[in-house]
Amino acid sequence: MTGEPPLTLRVNGEERTVPEVAADTRLLDLLRWRLGLKGTKEGCRTGGCGACTVLVNGESVLSCLTLAREMERQEVTTVEGLTGTPEAEAVQQAFAEAGAVQCGYCTPGFVLALVSLRREHGASPPDLPTLANELGGNLCRCTGYYAIVRALADLLGVPVTSELPKSTFTVEPGGSP
Ligand code: FES
Numbered sequence: 424m425t426g427e428p429p430l431t432l433r434v435n436g437e438e439r440t441v442p443e444v445a446a447d448t449r450l451l452d453l454l455r456w457r458l459g460l461k462g463t464k465e466g467c468r469t470g471g472c473g474a475c476t477v478l479v480n481g482e483s484v485l486s487c488l489t490l491a492r493e494m495e496r497q498e499v500t501t502v503e504g505l506t507g508t509p510e511a512e513a514v515q516q517a518f519a520e521a522g523a524v525q526c527g528y529c530t531p532g533f534v535l536a537l538v539s540l541r542r543e544h545g546a547s548p549p550d551l552p553t554l555a556n557e558l559g560g561n562l563c564r565c566t567g568y569y570a571i572v573r574a575l576a577d578l579l580g581v582p583v584t585s586e587l588p589k590s591t592f593t594v595e596p597g598g599s600p
């Protein structure tokens with residue numbers, strides 16, 4: 424027993440109470456190690472790669488930089504919570520058609536980011552370079568980004584009229600986080 428209080432939150436639509444959550448527990452660790460939701464990945468641990476992206480009350484959040492105790496009574500959605508939903512199926516199809524997955528480590532973070540951007544821009548999406556920049560917080564070691572951005576463009580119905588300049592991305596395509 425540590426004497427730490429329990430934490431109650433909603434995760435993927437279900438109320439969960441987790442006993443003894445320390446004040447310095449990260450949301451990422453709560454999800455992966457206390458709730459067994461391993462779809463949320465740990466990459467850089469410093470807010471620079473997006474692998475740990477989840478939705479909190481519908482907004483995308485980096486779970487490595489978020490304290491679990493801030494989630495009291497909040498609604499958290501992980502990639503597991505999207506399984507089988509029309510949103511997830513649309514993203515899955517767009518990724519498959521664009522060839523946007525290689526090793527897959529970054530994919531859960533990108534899926535959450537794409538779902539968030541699609542909800543935000545569904546009615547009036549910006550142009551492709553703007554969308555690419557909005558994905559700048561998510562890094563991928565494998566794909567070179569173009570396929571992922573193309574998947575997002577397909578999801579939003581944004582025409583891909585030309586190659587994106589390399590400067591569109593915050594790191595060079597294929598570069599390491
Ligand atoms: S692990 Fe959270 S941003 Fe990289």
Ligand code: FES
Nearest residue numbers: 526529563564565
């Ligand atoms: S597909 Fe391997 S890191 Fe993105």
